Amino acid sequence: MSHVARGTGRGGFITGFLILPLALYLTFVIWPYIQTFGYSFTNWSGQSPTFQFVGLDNYAALMKDEVFRGALWHNLLLLVFVPVITILLALFFAFMVNAGGRSGAGGVRGVRGSGLYKIVYFFPQVLSLAILAVLFGAVYRSDAGGLLNGFLTKLGVVDPAHPVEWLNEPNLVLWCLLMVVVWHGVGFYLVLFSAAMQSVPRDIYEAALLDGAGRAQTFFKVTLPLLWDSVQTAAVYLGIAAMDMFVLVSTMTSGQFGGGPDHHSEVMATVLMRNFLYFGKSGYACAMGVVMLVLTMILSIVTLRATRRERIEF
Amino acid sequence: MGSTGEGFGRRDLIKRSAALGLISVPTMSFLSACASGGDTTTKGPAKGAVSKENPFGVAKGGKMDVVVFKGGFGDDYAKAWEAAFDKKWGTTSTHLGTQEITGKLQPRFNGGNPPDVIDDSGAQQIKVDVLAKGGQLADLTQVLDAPSLDDPAKKVRDMLIPGTVEQGTQGGKFVALYYVYTVFGFWYSGKLFKEKGWSEPKTWDEFLAVCAKAKEAGIGGLAHQGKYPYYINVVIMDLIAKKGGLDAMKAIDNLEPNAFEGNPAALAAVEAVYEVVEKGLLMPGTNGLTHTESQTAWNQYKAAFIPSGSWLENEQLKQTPEDFDMKFLPVPVLADSKLPFEAIRAGAGEPFIVPEKAANKAGGLEFLRSMLSREWSTVFAQQANSLTVVKDGVDPGVKLRPGTQSAVAAVKAAGTNTFNYLYPDWYSEMDTEIQNASNELMAQRIQPKEWIKRAQAAVDKAAKDPNAKNNRRS
Numbered sequence: 153m154s155h156v157a158r159g160t161g162r163g164g165f166i167t168g169f170l171i172l173p174l175a176l177y178l179t180f181v182i183w184p185y186i187q188t189f190g191y192s193f194t195n196w197s198g199q200s201p202t203f204q205f206v207g208l209d210n211y212a213a214l215m216k217d218e219v220f221r222g223a224l225w226h227n228l229l230l231l232v233f234v235p236v237i238t239i240l241l242a243l244f245f246a247f248m249v250n251a252g253g254r255s256g257a258g259g260v261r262g263v264r265g266s267g268l269y270k271i272v273y274f275f276p277q278v279l280s281l282a283i284l285a286v287l288f289g290a291v292y293r294s295d296a297g298g299l300l301n302g303f304l305t306k307l308g309v310v311d312p313a314h315p316v317e318w319l320n321e322p323n324l325v326l327w328c329l330l331m332v333v334v335w336h337g338v339g340f341y342l343v344l345f346s347a348a349m350q351s352v353p354r355d356i357y358e359a360a361l362l363d364g365a366g367r368a369q370t371f372f373k374v375t376l377p378l379l380w381d382s383v384q385t386a387a388v389y390l391g392i393a394a395m396d397m398f399v400l401v402s403t404m405t406s407g408q409f410g411g412g413p414d415h416h417s418e419v420m421a422t423v424l425m426r427n428f429l430y431f432g433k434s435g436y437a438c439a440m441g442v443v444m445l446v447l448t449m450i451l452s453i454v455t456l457r458a459t460r461r462e463r464i465e466f
Numbered sequence: 467m468g469s470t471g472e473g474f475g476r477r478d479l480i481k482r483s484a485a486l487g488l489i490s491v492p493t494m495s496f497l498s499a500c501a502s503g504g505d506t507t508t509k510g511p512a513k514g515a516v517s518k519e520n521p522f523g524v525a526k527g528g529k530m531d532v533v534v535f536k537g538g539f540g541d542d543y544a545k546a547w548e549a550a551f552d553k554k555w556g557t558t559s560t561h562l563g564t565q566e567i568t569g570k571l572q573p574r575f576n577g578g579n580p581p582d583v584i585d586d587s588g589a590q591q592i593k594v595d596v597l598a599k600g601g602q603l604a605d606l607t608q609v610l611d612a613p614s615l616d617d618p619a620k621k622v623r624d625m626l627i628p629g630t631v632e633q634g635t636q637g638g639k640f641v642a643l644y645y646v647y648t649v650f651g652f653w654y655s656g657k658l659f660k661e662k663g664w665s666e667p668k669t670w671d672e673f674l675a676v677c678a679k680a681k682e683a684g685i686g687g688l689a690h691q692g693k694y695p696y697y698i699n700v701v702i703m704d705l706i707a708k709k710g711g712l713d714a715m716k717a718i719d720n721l722e723p724n725a726f727e728g729n730p731a732a733l734a735a736v737e738a739v740y741e742v743v744e745k746g747l748l749m750p751g752t753n754g755l756t757h758t759e760s761q762t763a764w765n766q767y768k769a770a771f772i773p774s775g776s777w778l779e780n781e782q783l784k785q786t787p788e789d790f791d792m793k794f795l796p797v798p799v800l801a802d803s804k805l806p807f808e809a810i811r812a813g814a815g816e817p818f819i820v821p822e823k824a825a826n827k828a829g830g831l832e833f834l835r836s837m838l839s840r841e842w843s844t845v846f847a848q849q850a851n852s853l854t855v856v857k858d859g860v861d862p863g864v865k866l867r868p869g870t871q872s873a874v875a876a877v878k879a880a881g882t883n884t885f886n887y888l889y890p891d892w893y894s895e896m897d898t899e900i901q902n903a904s905n906e907l908m909a910q911r912i913q914p915k916e917w918i919k920r921a922q923a924a925v926d927k928a929a930k931d932p933n934a935k936n937n938r939r940s
Contacts, residue, residue, distance in 0.1 A: 294692070294754025295763065301751070313746070317754035320692065320909060406693045406754075406905060407898070413909065414902050431895045 185445065192438035203435065210439035220440060223411070223418040224447075226326060227395055230333075230419070231451070235390035238334050239383055242341035245273060247371050249342070250349045251357055270346065273339040281336075285403040288332045292318035292404075319405055322416040329400055329417060333393060341386050348382040349375060384459040391455060395448055396421060420444050514828070521612040521835070522828040527556040530829050533571065535587035535816070536563035538777045539646065543849035544585070547842055551833060557826075567591050575602055580821035582830035586642070587816045594817050598636035604820040606640045609831050615839035622838050629886070630855045633814055643834055644814035645846075647853040649794065649873050649880075650700050651810055652771045653764075653778055656791030656868065664770070666795060668807045670705075670738050673771075673798040677747035680770040686749025688742050689769035690908070691757040695901040698739070698908055701773045704797040704811050705735035707885050711804030719888045719939050721929040727922040734800055736907065736914040743910055753908050757781075765790065773797075779869030780851040792869035794876050809883035810876060814855050853877065889928075892937045899924035 192210055196203035214220055249266040263269075279287070291299040294317035301318075304310040318328050352375070360370050376383075398421035406412030408430050411422045420440065428437035514525040530551060534544040541563030548559035562581075564570055568590045574580045575592070580602070586592055597603050610623040610631065623631070627647060634642040659665070662683060667673040677687025691697040707715040710731025718725040726732045742748060749769040752760055764772040765785045772778075779792055786792060796810045818837065820830035836842050843859035846852065851870045853860070860866065860874055877884075890897045903920040906912040912920070928934060 289756075292754075293751075293759065295749070295751025295759075297759075297763075298751075313750050315751040317692075317751060317909070320754040320905075322911070406695070407902070412693075412902065412905060414906050414911075426898075430898075 188438045188441045188445075191435055192442045194435040196435040196438070197432045206435070210436045211443075213436065214439050214443060219415050219418060220420065220423050222415050223420045223423045226417065227397070227419050229326065230330060230394040230397060231391055233330055234333050234337075234394040235387045237330070238337045238341060238390055239386050241334065241338045242345055242386070243371075243376070243379070243383070245269070245338065246342045246345035246349060247367075247375055250346055251370065251375065270343065273342050275339060276336045277340040279336070281399040282403070284332060284336055285400055288328075289404060292328055294318065294320060319417075320413050322413055325405060325413065325417040329397070329404065332400060332404075333397070337390060337393065341390075344382055344386060345379060348379050352378050380459075384456075387459060388452070388455055391451065395444075395451070398422060398425070518613065518618065520832075522608070522831040524555055524557075524828045524832045525826075528558075528826050528829055530557045530559040530583070530826055530833070531581040531824075532559055532583045532833070533562045533564065533567070533581045534585040535567055535591070536565060537588050538781050539816070539846075539850035539852060540780070543846045546845050546849055547833070547837065550842070550845070551836060555829070555832070557829060565590060575600075575821065578823050579825065580823055582820065582824040582826045583833045584819050584821070585645075585816055586819050591817075594642045594819065595636055597819070598639070598641050602822055603636075603639075603641040604822045604824070604827055604831065606634070606643060606820065606831070606834065609643075609834050609838070610640060612831075612835055615836060615841070622835060625838055625857055625859075627814070627855045627857050628882075630814055634817065642817035642819050643837070643855075644817050645837060645854055646816040646850075647812065647814055647855050647877070648775045648777065649810050649812045649853070649876060650704065650773070650775045651797050651876070652701075652773050652795040653869065654771050654793050654795060655764075655767065656793045657789050658767055658770065659793075660791075666793075667798050670798050670800050674741060674745070674747065676770055677742060678745070681747055685767060686752065686769035687747035687771065689749040689752045689755075689760045689764045689772045691755065691760045691772075691774075692753035692905070692908065693756045695905040695908070697757070697773045699897075699901050699904050700775075700811065701797055702735055702739050702904060703887055705738055705800060706732050707811070707887070708797065708803045708805040708809055709734055709800045712885060714804075715885055715887060716939055718925065719892070719937075721889075721893075721925050721934055723922075723926065723929075725922065725925045726918045732921075733914060733918055736917050738800055740907060740914050740917075743908055748908070753905070761785070771795070776852055776870070776873045779867055783851070790868075792867070792872070794869060794872040796876060796880070805885070806883060808876070808879045808881075809885065810880045811886055812877065812880070812884040813886040847874075888937070888939060893928040893931075893934075896924040896928040899927075 191203075193205055193207060194203040195206045195209075249262040249269055251262065276284075293299070293301065295315055296302055296305055296312055298315070298318070301310060301315040305312050305315070310316055316324075319325050356374055356378075357370065360374050365373065397419045401417055401419050401422050402410035402425070404410065405417045407415075407422075407426075409422045409425045411418035411426070421444075424437045424440045424444070427433045427440065514520060514523045516523040530548065532544060532548055534541050541561070544563065545561060548561055551557060552559050562570065565588055567584070567586055567588060571580065571584065571586075571592060575597070586594060586597075594603075610621065610626075612622050614620045614622050614625050616625065630644060631640055633644045634640050636642070654666075662679070664676050664679060667676050674687075680687045690701075703715075703718075706718070706729075710717075710729065714729060714731045717729065749760070749763065752763075752769070755763070760769075761772060761774070761778065761782050762785045763769060765782055765787065776794065779786070782792075796808055799805070799807050818834060820827060820834060824830050837846075837854075838856055840856060840859055840861060843854040843856040844861045844864050846854050847860045847866055847870060848864060851867050853870070853873060858878075866874065900921050903912065903917045903924075907914070907917045
């Protein structure tokens, strides 16, 4: 009896704390999902309260929408490249900053000046995406006034009469945007990985050192396995960034809500917004939202399953 | 860290919440902004005696509440108007200049206490048709039929540029006064042209010749706002309208199956623009520049021409050198064009409205009547460097900035030879697709024939929309 009483008492206590956040979550997250789901079966224009039920028409149209399919493909490309490149770079830098140095008697430390590097690498993270867009707008600017073009022109690589129109080149635009995300993200994950590395006991490194392990061996045999948890977390976070991309694409590239030139930098979020707000096809845009929800749900499950590994205790 | 057992570790928590974030972030929540029903508290409207000078019965010493969109035209003109209005009627005006029209005014419309005059413009405007359907807008026909302040023998209606009433009519009622008259074409620096000894081109061949001379002189021929293909589209579409006449323009607005495909005027126009690209007469890099970047480069004499509407001078006020001498140029004509060189694309923008439930509705109506006087129209031209829909509405004795001055002259020269496309308002998706094609054309990734194909495909797609039947012009 006492056991039950204690059970419900504790349950009530916990419920008391959870009820408010849960209510907020239901109102502002779950309820809009359900609404979006409902609207996705209508021809709602977004401007008027009247609309008709059109069944699965929106989804049928979506299957044939080449722009949306292209956007999906771009999101998938980003989903692969953003985490991989960012994590590799961040790991490399974190390793060099923390354990890459080889001076001193038997000590394990970073390369010279590592304290400074840590701060400098973190700089990009404090900039907001809006500032980033302006900053890289100046870097990628398509005439001689652009940083890259100006530099390359001075080097004589680029003809001043034909500067590279970075964000207006179908084959370059997506990679240019990818670079921005990576540049922005590396610093943060460097710090994240540094913290994780510092919690790895020194003696493991020293043992590896005594056994004659080189930098590469130390990294792959010691550091990486011990950091796997952090890497996993980083991959999920970067996955979020890659699935979104709305702010950068919509501000940096041409077209209503970005996506240009000619849909070569389109991501799902930009197609959705254009249809929702500009073309007055809100019902159709809601169908896109539902598809995005399903895709991201599958992806997050896959990510968490695929990166599961034996955990090493220390 | 803990074991691999049941424990719900910190990292797991982070990972799981991150995974949840992965789901929730891109899937944006769409809460429909429901407008709540209006409450109908009507304050006793202040009414004065109706007379010939006071057709709406404005009460002396009342209050005026004016909200204007503070965009490219600023809001100095509105402050000047309010001062003039207060002086004449002894009113006290409250002024708000803002970009957030919807945010500031939706609650006031719903609460039944809207302002007396609104410039309902900008990206966050409340759609005029939505307000009209909700019965929120005063019928402005009474303003049209009131005597003009310039000549009491005439009605206000007779002082307007043709098309103003049609544009502001919703469901048979004139509810919105589209006030700013915009002309579209090329712009150049009078100073640069004088210095180099170039003359204003009237035909497309002459235009290309000037561009070629500019290239020899080491500057770009044509600059355009490449990131926004809207602008170069204006040039293409104006060339089509001028070459093929008004019928060619209407064919596009009416989504005819031969609007572009098989229309020689369209092909000629696109080829003409493409010639600029092929001959290397574009300002280097202009295809990727924003409107600010390209217009500023043009202000720095890096290109001879740039296309834009007549808001350009005010937009570039800070970047334009003192002696730049900005000049407007109608889009030059191709050989055998049906419309003359002087013909220009012209249309009205910036809808001014008076809410039906305005506390001082009479004041609002009187305000609009005053806006349609030559005096106030001149104030606008001076303060905002743009034209209004008042016919011949700028006092010739008043000194305007050079760009506005040349636009006034161009409007006069054009006379009745003005035209305006309606498809951008009717079919935003088609407009976007044609703009995309233009962007590809300017980057030499497609040829004129491919442009025609894509533009026609956009037209055919729009024609399938069942709503397309409601939009027709003759």
